Amino acid sequence: MRSRPRARGSTAASPVEAASLTKKRHDHVMRDTRKMLVELHGPDDAPKFGAVYRDAKGEDRPCYRLPKREVMILVTGYSISLRAAVIDRLAELEAERAAALQAVAPARGSAGRRRPRGNHQ
Known part of the structure; x- marks a missing residue:
């Protein structure tokens, strides 16, 4: 084949x-x-x-x-050491991504709020 x-x-x-x-x-x-x-x-x-x-x-x-x-x-x-290095690096990437998302989340939260329709005072 x-x-x-x-x-x-x-x-x-x-x-x-x-x-x-x-x-x-x-x-x-x-x-x-x-x-x-x-x-x-x-x-x-x-x-x-x-x-x-x-x-x-x-x-x-x-x-x-x-x-x-x-x-x-x-x-x-x-290779246990290679497996550990891959796992550790993936954990680092996940932590970096979580931190980046958390840094962006507060900015999105305040900018994304809408005023309720209806009676505005």
């Missing part, structure tokens, strides 16, 4: 790249990828990420082309 063309501008990576980055064996990353895809998408949708790569001997081998979300899920499962 050949990989499907990706939408222009989409980010994708393969388990070959994930194995290299995480210092894991490729066959183990492929096993973990299959397990993750079945758990996330069900057994019928897992193959939609199927692809082929050419190994060092020039032979075609099966692999996956994973979207950014699935790559992050896969690689953060291999």
Whole structure:
């Protein structure tokens, strides 16, 4: 099965790249990828990420082309420190957003009030 063309501008990576980055064996990353895809998408949708790569001997081998979300899920499962960094950064972003919304909320509250219709004194 050949990989499907990706939408222009989409980010994708393969388990070959994930194995290299995480210092894991490729066959183990492929096993973990299959397990993750079945758990996330069900057994019928897992193959939609199927692809082929050419190994060092020039032979075609099966692999996956994973979207950014699935790559992050896969690689953060291999590293507790990376998982913690992602969680901490998301918490920081949520706190920054909450603070920004709170700073804007009082200004909106007073400007957005309308006078009741009817008897004005």
